[in-house]
Amino acid sequence: MAVYTDVAADELADFLKNYEIGELLSYKGIAEGVENSNFLLHTTSGSFILTLYEKRVAVDDLPYFLSLMAHLAERGVHCPQPAKNRQGAVYSELAGRPTAIINFLEGMWPRRPTAMQCAGVGEALARMHLAGSDFPLFRKNPLSVDGWRPLFERAANRADNVRAGLSDFIAAELTHLEACWPSDLPVGVIHADLFPDNVFFLGDKLSGLIDFPFACNDMLAYDVAICLNAWCFEPDHSFNVTKARALLSAYGRERKMSKAEEDALPLLARGSALRFLLTRLVDFLNVPKGALVRPKDPLEYVRKLRFHQSVSSIRDYGVLA
């Protein structure tokens, strides 16, 4: 939850004069997103989200993911569309921060996803991958295999404070993944963070994909692997094969994975689990005093990683390969 920068009403009203989104009627700081300041605006022409970017997302990356949302929305993907200001730009500056406005999507994210919702995510992810195939910008994934060892180095000497043996466990996995990580699978635009809180539904019908700041170019199947971790484990950490089958089957109906992608999926899922384990571990070990946000549990991803280590093929995810 987060509003780091307050904005005065007259300052905001002035800012909006440079957009064609109507007159400001109200704005509320909203408690979603942990890295930026977000406001829900009501104007005479609708509802919008105003985001002031506070950190991590470099200004250099804003054109990538704001243009991507526009690109995807034009191709029928249900995602927010950035508003352009009178100079045609999708972001400018407010209160000293890079600031963007996107249209507000109705819908709720599922706290307890159903198998039908997992199918919805699989379908939407595949459509996003197809719609992104002609997106002209490129952004390397900073949190893929090359980025993991630097993260590990920031946490290695304190990892055993979180759980005895954790440092050795990660070191062995990292060495294995660095040696085996595939380089010949189909690549394209991936969301890279498609957790339930980034997917809206109205009932069981998917109404929108949001939050693209981690979007980048990487292996499409890696995005599928992230979703397996994000959607198919139960609160008790058990893997729900029914949900995985629903997700993977729905994905496959829109975009058929190659044999090589299917074979690589358990390895990609291990990599995805390690990626979230590492970022959570670094966050956990570096919580600032008086932090507004409780860090997420890194050990959840140790359990997920162990599960994927035990998987021998995509059949263990419920799919008849």
Added chain:
Amino acid sequence: MAVYTDVAADELADFLKNYEIGELLSYKGIAEGVENSNFLLHTTSGSFILTLYEKRVAVDDLPYFLSLMAHLAERGVHCPQPAKNRQGAVYSELAGRPTAIINFLEGMWPRRPTAMQCAGVGEALARMHLAGSDFPLFRKNPLSVDGWRPLFERAANRADNVRAGLSDFIAAELTHLEACWPSDLPVGVIHADLFPDNVFFLGDKLSGLIDFPFACNDMLAYDVAICLNAWCFEPDHSFNVTKARALLSAYGRERKMSKAEEDALPLLARGSALRFLLTRLVDFLNVPKGALVRPKDPLEYVRKLRFHQSVSSIRDYGVLA
């Protein structure tokens, strides 16, 4: 900013089935209010605020201020109207908390109030006082003169840690106010917390009064005195006589204060300043570790109190008595 209790989408949708406010389209935790969990809902019939009451506001007091909002709204005061559920109740339970729904008011609270906005507040406050005159429920003000010594006792032995001499300063003022506090002024329903963040405007036009959990029965002029403290001091702590005149004159056009009320106003303003000094001091000395909210500065109210101590009559507030 605050969302203490998360609510799942299906749980909320179930809860709303007992109301006639349309189908749920979205809900966002909002970062306003420091004691409760607040969500902005969009439904097929409009926008609403859902509040889960976390503390301080006892369930016993909910009927008072929810009924009061309904009473005032029916009499043309621009304030939120509580939604009734199918049993006719203005609150019920969600996620183990007493929960109410009110309609959402468009408008923005002024970070830098203008004199015209101060006039708007004076007018609206007087109309609220008149509209409340036939409100049938009664609630004693727990934060009037009787409540100050118990607050002081919670802070007395540590007050000098905040500023040397503060404990003696408060003790002397408290003794004075307890001896002189008036008991024969007109009473009625007061808001008791009408700070700028509780008043919405569209431009210079007041669009709503919100946040009634401190509403109670007390001297009407005490509510005016609270507004002098809340609206008429500048960020540099100087008293803006133009704003005070605008506020008091607009109030007087709707409800003329008696001579006794006018004469008592400096004393009431001292009492109001002491009340906020004491609650802020207690909060300041009892900030829990890892608190989400930075405590407000109690010393701001030492300065305000000193100013009112120097006032000899209502003429010093810019009004020709």
